[in-house]
Amino acid sequence: MRVLVMGTGGVGGYFGALLGRAGHDLHVIARGAHLDALQTHGLTVETVAEDDFTIPVRALPAPDPAHKADLVIVAVKSYDLEEAIAKIRPAVTPDTTVLTLLNGVESGERLAQVFGPERVLDGVVYIESFAKSPGLIAQVGGPRRAVFGNRNGANGEREQRFYQDFLAAGWQVELAENVVTALWSKYAYLGPYAAFNTVTGLDSAQLCQAPDCESLMQRMVEEYVAVGNTEGAAFGDDAVAFIIDRYRNPLVGQTSMYRDRLGGRRIEADALVGAVVRRGAAAGVPTPVTEMIYSMLKPMAAGGTPPGA
DSSP states (O other), rough: OEEEEOOHHHHHHHHHHHHHHHTTTEEEOOOHHHHHHHHHHOOEEEESSSOEEEEEOOOOOOOOHHHHHHEEEEEOOGGGGHHHHHGGGOOOOOOOOOEEOOSSSSSHHHHHHOGGGGGGEEEEEEEEEEEEETTTTEEEEEEEEEEEETTTTTOOHHHHHHHHHHHHOOOOEOSSSOOHHHHHHHHHHHHHHHHHHHHOOOOOHHTTTHHHHHHHHHHHHHHHHHHHTTTTOOTTTTHHHHHHHHHSSSOOOSHHHHHHHTHHHOOOOOIIIHHHHHHHHHHHHOHHHHHHHHHHHHTTTTTSSSSTT
């Protein structure tokens, strides 16, 4: 299988490397020092789940015009999606499948607008991983789980084929009957947590130590769940309580959005928080807490000076 990975950070680098190790023809798009390291030394994955490994990759700043992919994995930051679309366009044919693994719930819709819904699969991942240094991906925690599926109809032979390929490559993977539920289930957990974590610098267990703060987070989760249900997420009655319990007993510490803020980089405030405000307004669902927290994130959205610098 000819695989093109757009975005070789913690997600794209990790899951793409597994496919490359399994023998698939792996091309990756990168830039700067990361590109130089990939071209010189290959892609290295440090992982707490198994032995570390390094694989050779075909690394380029843009796809080779002659390369036509069977699978394109899009794993960039949400604010880089339009640039990613422009770069992958030459590699996408009528037989190509584009799998998005971005945070949030909107990237699949945008990719479908450009490439057609028949070519796009939505996915969500649960992993703690990041680019530790140029050419090096560190997987430090999380279940390494990926969930994907076709939001535009029932999963068919194509989805089953990818599912088997992913399993054979070592992915911890699930083919979702309702990928909208999968997307919103992570979103309703991650969005409020990332927002509060980025604003305060505290992890969710610390935030929950103050009842008033926990109550505010719960109201934000309730808003995400309400908006998600208007879009077919089909949350159960216990969804909010389940998420709050996870906040009290977190599986992760700091979120990637907070790490980006610490690094002075742009943050995914719009995809993780602002989108709920927009989609809530369109559906007639009030989101006052989300709006308030989003207003606090907006001044940090473009990056700049890290906290305390």
